[in-house]
Amino acid sequence: MVKLTDYEQRMLNGEMGEFKQRAIKKIVEYANALGAEELCTVTKATLFFGYQPYLDAVKSDDYDEIFSRMLLCEHSDKIYKMDKFSDECFAQTCAGPCDHFRYKEINLSKEVFDKNRKFLDITKEAGVSIAGSCTPYLSGWIPLRGEHFVSTESSNILFGNSVYGACANADGLEASAWSAICGRTPLWGNHIIENRYATHVIDVQCRIETPLDWDILGHALGRLLTDGNERPVLIGNFNRPDLTRLKKFFTALATTSGCELCHIVGSTAEAPTLEAALAGHQPKRTIVIDQAEYDKSYNSVTDHESADVQLVALGCPHYSLEEIRNVAMMLKGKKVAPGVSLQIWTDFTMQHLAEVNGYAQIIEEAGAVLLNSGCPMVCGRTAYDIVTSGFATDAAKQAHYVHTDLNEKNCKVFYGTTEKCIEAALKGRWEV
Amino acid sequence: MEVIKLKARPAYPGKAAGEAIVCPHSIQGWAGVSDETGIIIEVGHPEQGKCIKGKILVMPYGKGSTGWSGHFHSAAVAGFSPAGWVFSNIDSRCGVATAALEVPAVADFKDVDVFEVIKTGDWVEIDGDTGEVTITKK
Numbered sequence: 249m250v251k252l253t254d255y256e257q258r259m260l261n262g263e264m265g266e267f268k269q270r271a272i273k274k275i276v277e278y279a280n281a282l283g284a285e286e287l288c289t290v291t292k293a294t295l296f297f298g299y300q301p302y303l304d305a306v307k308s309d310d311y312d313e314i315f316s317r318m319l320l321c322e323h324s325d326k327i328y329k330m331d332k333f334s335d336e337c338f339a340q341t342c343a344g345p346c347d348h349f350r351y352k353e354i355n356l357s358k359e360v361f362d363k364n365r366k367f368l369d370i371t372k373e374a375g376v377s378i379a380g381s382c383t384p385y386l387s388g389w390i391p392l393r394g395e396h397f398v399s400t401e402s403s404n405i406l407f408g409n410s411v412y413g414a415c416a417n418a419d420g421l422e423a424s425a426w427s428a429i430c431g432r433t434p435l436w437g438n439h440i441i442e443n444r445y446a447t448h449v450i451d452v453q454c455r456i457e458t459p460l461d462w463d464i465l466g467h468a469l470g471r472l473l474t475d476g477n478e479r480p481v482l483i484g485n486f487n488r489p490d491l492t493r494l495k496k497f498f499t500a501l502a503t504t505s506g507c508e509l510c511h512i513v514g515s516t517a518e519a520p521t522l523e524a525a526l527a528g529h530q531p532k533r534t535i536v537i538d539q540a541e542y543d544k545s546y547n548s549v550t551d552h553e554s555a556d557v558q559l560v561a562l563g564c565p566h567y568s569l570e571e572i573r574n575v576a577m578m579l580k581g582k583k584v585a586p587g588v589s590l591q592i593w594t595d596f597t598m599q600h601l602a603e604v605n606g607y608a609q610i611i612e613e614a615g616a617v618l619l620n621s622g623c624p625m626v627c628g629r630t631a632y633d634i635v636t637s638g639f640a641t642d643a644a645k646q647a648h649y650v651h652t653d654l655n656e657k658n659c660k661v662f663y664g665t666t667e668k669c670i671e672a673a674l675k676g677r678w679e680v
Numbered sequence: 681m682e683v684i685k686l687k688a689r690p691a692y693p694g695k696a697a698g699e700a701i702v703c704p705h706s707i708q709g710w711a712g713v714s715d716e717t718g719i720i721i722e723v724g725h726p727e728q729g730k731c732i733k734g735k736i737l738v739m740p741y742g743k744g745s746t747g748w749s750g751h752f753h754s755a756a757v758a759g760f761s762p763a764g765w766v767f768s769n770i771d772s773r774c775g776v777a778t779a780a781l782e783v784p785a786v787a788d789f790k791d792v793d794v795f796e797v798i799k800t801g802d803w804v805e806i807d808g809d810t811g812e813v814t815i816t817k818k
Binding site for chain 1: 689691692705706709710711715723740741742743744745746747748749750753754757758769770771772773774775776777778779780781782785787788
């Protein structure tokens with residue numbers, strides 16, 4: 249059984265209110281399920297809050313009731329009143345189910361928009377800042393080396409663990425919330441420094457240069473990680489990836505696998521060398537990613553027949569200012585084809601900087617929309633209803649997840665470079 | 681009928697019994713189990729089409745999405761909860777699901793391959809207080 253400090257025991261006894269008592273009770277159960285011996289202090293969190301479609305499982309408009317059932321996992325009729333989150337843990341929201349200011353442009357209802365704002369305001373009062381970001385590191389949410397964090401965004405777990413050497417497990421929606429409320433998580437898995445050594449050596453032999461290459465590499469690597477709980481380390485003759493490449497790589501890797509920590513020799517915090525990443529351990533396996541594996545991934549995320557497109561979605565994960573600037577330059581003086589929604593997704597900070605620099609204006613003048621907080625996939629609901637023959641994206645994650653659904657509706661899913669996506673939005677058609 | 685007893689680490693207290701659904705390669709998070717029906721919908725999964733309600737789920741660890749626990753929990757809220765869990769090597773996804781669903785669980789077997797011993801359709805009783813697992817072969 250997990251050992252608690254005096255402070256944690258007092259919280260479990262209910263001295264800090266029943267909201268925190270419930271959260272730490274669940275964290276203790278989680279720790280005991282894992283076999284953890286103690287808890288550790290969590291100082292950063294990103295949480296999947298707002299009016300997500302999955303919350304409709306609870307037939308209620310009362311957010312306290314919804315939160316009690318879906319996040320606090322209370323199986324009786326008991327309803328916990330929303331109370332303060334942990335003072336020790338800075339918590340902000342992940343990508344959510346709607347832009348913070350617009351809904352018509354993304355084919356969502358006013359009801360969804362209003363309810364989302366209402367729910368976000370409730371958690372903001374409880375201490376969870378509204379950030380609507382799946383790339384929180386772009387706007388200053390940065391867990392440093394050895395810092396314990398929780399996140400509901402899988403690519404952010406990979407980014408924080410790998411790039412900064414901060415510590416997180418894949419806790420899911422519920423345990424991330426419990427941790428942000430009580431400020432604790434089980435000291436287990438990636439939270440223990442000795443556990444973070446590389447288990448699989450990945451020999452990268454495919455073409456690996458552009459952001460698209462790194463996106464596809466992530467998809468392919470994830471497919472090939474089949475042992476469970478792997479911590480790969482990448483070696484090979486490639487140039488050191490920049491932020492754009494890394495965030496695409498981690499996002500795709502977290503789509504096809506459950507990977508939480510991926511070392512890259514010469515790039516990430518705990519891998520100055522292969523030997524350092526392995527930390528004296530023998531790798532379980534070496535996996536070669538050659539051009540055939542790359543091609544297999546590429547061909548699985550895109551369709552191969554030309555079609556008209558109605559929705560082109562960019563910004564998965566959320567675009568940086570640099571990526572927004574590049575898109576603005578491509579769109580300058582041009583017009584998106586009639587009947588096409590070109591959506592460029594980012595967070596509030598990047599959106600504001602894009603406005604300051606005039607990029608947002610260029611994008612909107614071209615007939616595209618620069619949006620914050622979400623993406624079509626996280627919005628769900630009616631977001632894809634405008635697609636009648638084709639959807640295009642420069643993110644393997646988006647293409648991967650919607651492929652089956654859209655193909656079943658006889659719609660094509662296209663994946664390619666940002667340039668190719670912009671070209672399709674301007675023409676209204678994806679030509680293969 | 682052949683009866684086999686195993687012992688592992690108790691992971692969530694209580695007793696449970698049910699028919700086993702054995703998934704040596706786990707069940708994926710996103711599009712793995714239907715939130716509304718509790719039916720395994722993972723395309724190409726050996727147990728695709730079976731409902732997890734009242735079953736003992738036997739798997740190594742979680743797979744895919746950070747929302748792994750959320751999908752099982754949504755199914756449970758809709759009335760389709762497994763009776764219990766058997767994890768050969770528990771991970772954080774399964775740990776959260778265990779705490780979220782509040783059904784008995786045992787985990788982390790030593791010196792035995794549970795996927796050799798337990799097959800889908802066997803009757804499995806688990807004791808989440810002692811870690812005992814009793815398998816009655818079908």
